[in-house]
Amino acid sequence: MDENTNLPEQIKAVYRSLFAFLIAFCIIAIGLITYIKNPNLFNNDSKSAETESEYVAIPQDDDFDKIENGIHVRTGFVEAEGLMETVNNCTNCHSSELVLQNRMSKERWIATIRWMQETQNLWDLGGNEAIIVDYLVTNYPVIAKGRRSALTDIQWYELED
Amino acid sequence: MTALLGTEIVLGASMPKGYTPLALQDPDPFKMFGKDPQMVVLNSKPWNMEAQAHLLDDKITPAKFMFIRNNGLIPENIDIDKWNLTIDGESVQEEKTYSLSELKSKFKRYSYQLTLECGGNGRSEFDPPAKGNQWTIGAVSSAVWTGVRLRDVLEDAGIKSDAVYIGYHAADSHLSRDPEKEPISRGAPMAKALQDETLLAFEMNGEDIPLANGYPLRLVAGGWPASVSGKWINRISIRNKVHDGTKMTGTAYRVPCNPVAPGEKVKDEDMCIIESMPVKSLITYPKTGAKIAEGKKLKIRGHAWAGELEVSKMEFSIDFGATWQNCSLEKPANRLAWQHFASSISFPKKGYYEVWARATDAQGRAQPMLLPGWNPKGYLNNACHRIAVKVV
Numbered sequence: 001m002d003e004n005t006n007l008p009e010q011i012k013a014v015y016r017s018l019f020a021f022l023i024a025f026c027i028i029a030i031g032l033i034t035y036i037k038n039p040n041l042f043n044n045d046s047k048s049a050e051t052e053s054e055y056v057a058i059p060q061d062d063d064f065d066k067i068e069n070g071i072h073v074r075t076g077f078v079e080a081e082g083l084m085e086t087v088n089n090c091t092n093c094h095s096s097e098l099v100l101q102n103r104m105s106k107e108r109w110i111a112t113i114r115w116m117q118e119t120q121n122l123w124d125l126g127g128n129e130a131i132i133v134d135y136l137v138t139n140y141p142v143i144a145k146g147r148r149s150a151l152t153d154i155q156w157y158e159l160e161d
Numbered sequence: 162m163t164a165l166l167g168t169e170i171v172l173g174a175s176m177p178k179g180y181t182p183l184a185l186q187d188p189d190p191f192k193m194f195g196k197d198p199q200m201v202v203l204n205s206k207p208w209n210m211e212a213q214a215h216l217l218d219d220k221i222t223p224a225k226f227m228f229i230r231n232n233g234l235i236p237e238n239i240d241i242d243k244w245n246l247t248i249d250g251e252s253v254q255e256e257k258t259y260s261l262s263e264l265k266s267k268f269k270r271y272s273y274q275l276t277l278e279c280g281g282n283g284r285s286e287f288d289p290p291a292k293g294n295q296w297t298i299g300a301v302s303s304a305v306w307t308g309v310r311l312r313d314v315l316e317d318a319g320i321k322s323d324a325v326y327i328g329y330h331a332a333d334s335h336l337s338r339d340p341e342k343e344p345i346s347r348g349a350p351m352a353k354a355l356q357d358e359t360l361l362a363f364e365m366n367g368e369d370i371p372l373a374n375g376y377p378l379r380l381v382a383g384g385w386p387a388s389v390s391g392k393w394i395n396r397i398s399i400r401n402k403v404h405d406g407t408k409m410t411g412t413a414y415r416v417p418c419n420p421v422a423p424g425e426k427v428k429d430e431d432m433c434i435i436e437s438m439p440v441k442s443l444i445t446y447p448k449t450g451a452k453i454a455e456g457k458k459l460k461i462r463g464h465a466w467a468g469e470l471e472v473s474k475m476e477f478s479i480d481f482g483a484t485w486q487n488c489s490l491e492k493p494a495n496r497l498a499w500q501h502f503a504s505s506i507s508f509p510k511k512g513y514y515e516v517w518a519r520a521t522d523a524q525g526r527a528q529p530m531l532l533p534g535w536n537p538k539g540y541l542n543n544a545c546h547r548i549a550v551k552v553v
Contacts, residue, residue, distance in 0.1 A: 093336040095206040101295040112292060119407075121337035145288040147531040151449070151515065154549045159451035159459075 076100055082135030085128045093120060103142045109133045194373045197225040203294045207231035207336060207344075208373060211282075211299030214546065215448035217464070220501055221274060222302040224365065229373045230279050230300060232408065233344025236332040236393050241377045246314075246361070250328070250398030254319025261377060265363065268309035268317075273358045274498035275383030276303040276466045277390055278438050280414050283542025286532055289424045291539025298443060298546060303464065303499040306381045308362030311397075312355045320351070320399055327354045328404030329380055329391035346406025347414065348398075349382055349389050353436070358383055358497050361394065383497030384468040386414055386435050386540070409434070416536040423535035432537075437468030440528055441543040442475065442502070442520040449548035459506045459516075459550060465490065466499040467522035474521040475502040479514050479550075482530050488518075508552045517547040 065084070066073045075087050075096035090099050104112065110133060116122035125132065190208065191198045199216055203209040210229040217226060241261055249256045259267070279300035284291050315327070328348035335342035353359060360381045363370065370376045375392030382389040388408065398404070408414060415432035417425075442465035453459055465472040471493060476485040488504040508514060521527040528545045 093206075095204055097202070097204045098206075098294065101203060102292055103290045104292065105289075108292070119342075120335075121339055121342070142290060145286065145290075147288070148544065149286065151547065151549050154450045156450045156452055156551065157448075159447055159453050 078139050080135060080139050082131040085131045086135050089123075089125055089128055089132060093122070099136070100140070103140055104136070105142060106133055106137050109136055194229060195224060195371055196227075196229070200226070200228075201297075201299065203296070207233055208235065209294045211296055212302075213299055213448075214443050214445055214463075214548070216445075217299070217301070217443060218445040218462070220464075221366065222304045224304075224368070224371050224374070227302045227304060227365075227371070227374055228279065228300045230294075230387060231333070231344075231373070232388075233333040233335050234338070235373060236334070239332070239372075239377060239393075244377055245395060246378060247396045248315060248318040248399065249396065251401040252321040252324035252399040254321055257318040259314070261363070264309055264314070264361065264378075268313045270307060271310060271357070271360065272305055272307040272364075273360065273381075273383070273496075274303055274305045274494045275358060275360075275381050276301065276497060276499045277381065277383065277387040278302075278441070278466070280386030280388060280435050280438070280540045281538065283544065284539035286542055286544065287423075287535060287539040288532070289535075291537065293538060300387070301441075301443070301466075303466070304365050305367070306360055306362040307364035307367070308360040308378075308381070310357065311359045311361050311380065312357075314361060315354065315397070315399060318399075321401070323401045324351050324399050325402055326350050326400045326404045328398045328400055328406045328409070329394050330396035330398070330406070331391050332393040332395050343407045345388060345391070345408045346404070347388050347391060347409055348400070348404040348406065349385065350403075350436075353382055353385065353389070356382075358495070384437055384466070386438060388414055403434070412537045414540070415538075416534075416540055420534045421536070425535075427537055435540055437470070438466075439533070439541055439543040440467035440470070440472060440520050440522040440526055441465070441546075442472070442518045442528065443546050444516060444518050444548050447548065447550075451548070452551045452553050453508075455508075455511050455552050459508070460503070461488075461506060461516060461518075461548075462501065462503040463518060463546075464499040464501055465518075465520035467520065469497070470522045470524060471496075472500050472520045473523045473525075474527075475500075476519045476521075477504055477506065478517045478519070479506060479508065481515065482517060485519065508550075511552050514550045514552065515547045516550055517545045519545050 067079050070079045072079060072083055072087060075091055077083055077086060077096060113129065190202055196210060197216060200210050200212055203211060208229055208231050212226050212228055244261045245258050246264060247258045279296060281293055282296045282300035283298060284293060285295035285297050326348055328346055330346050333344050335344050361378060362381045363378055365374065370379060378394050379392045380390045380394055411429055412432060414435050416435055417427045418431055418433040421427055442463060444461055444463040446462045465475050472490065475488040475490040477488055478485045488502040491501045493500050519528050528543050530545050532542060532544050
């Protein structure tokens, strides 16, 4: 009798442990799939990633491409259509400062890109070329200076003897 | 490390352990290069930095105020015990290689104060704008350089009678890090290479040359575009033709042989290599923006230089060129050194003034008040320097 009444209890115990095992299996399986998809997720030490692959994944922190007051902080470029295409193609070999200093027409920017492709190992920009050139001529237009500009931004000070 | 840089490190697997990418090294360029914090960074890759007029007040430019002009990446891990200079080329009699200590012990040393100005100094003023670093007025210096005469070294290797030009090669790397490419490889005709003052220098102002200015060995060819004075030199070729290295062709350091209208397209074959730099001057005291009391005299001073020539006259104007008055002008410390001028100015009444300075060279050519002839890359702007002054 005791055995008969105990039998359902034993079955229930087996079911409970089977259920617990199933949950544990699911968690491990999800974990494994996630890891296969993104091996860096559980690994803050990215050195292991460097040794696994020639082209290392790009774990970027949220602030990397931060925009503040309409300026892309890392490069100083203004936020506008074509910003990231310009950042990604025009700041690898030289700094963004070199781009920001210059003011050119569409034709001269294209000539500059050709020169960089011929002599500086710049790659084919494909469809990004028009986007980048538009971004530059729109946001950094040529300003006529004439034969001599007025002195500006003078910081006045009392001259001591 | 990639997380810190926030970008992929191409071929990261082959990066040596313990190597810190430049992007993670000391981000303060003034500390890194021993420059004054008032110097102005134009470009951080490659590094380009210029002075402001008032920083150049010293008669001999100290290292901290000397501009930096790079076309490529500064050499890393320089071992001076292994540094060699090779003399080769079509027109060398016998290819020879010298260690740095051989150069220093075998040949007589000379010291000269030599003015070096970037060919593109003043580029920022051209209209339509010219491509490149937008130098204002501070890519010029006049330090004392010590080294051996290039002539002595070339003659030791032997110069064939058909020699035309020398071309330098150096240890800096191309921006793309392509080892097949040189960032810059310029040179000079034999006549300039053989001048007394053309040095293979290893000291500046009595000390090792600063790294960013060419340590441990550089050419110094005063009065010519500073790009002739190659930095980190390890090979000089004696050529039987005009040197055809990087930045000797196209629009680089070349201007239209005949004058062109602003913005005009110029064919390669119509461009000529820049040689001697034109006459120019800078007011280095006071700094622009000075306010002085009515009735007080204003002392001004500065430097003037004229490429291969001497400056013969120095003037200033406080009425936008309507009248000019002479400044006192010193002789150069030696040929190709800049000259110092000074004057004392009385202003007729209160108000806003500009003090304009104008130098004239030994052949009677003066600085223009307006921009000189436009050229595709914006070289040779020797327009008069001016400062703003208020009499209150």
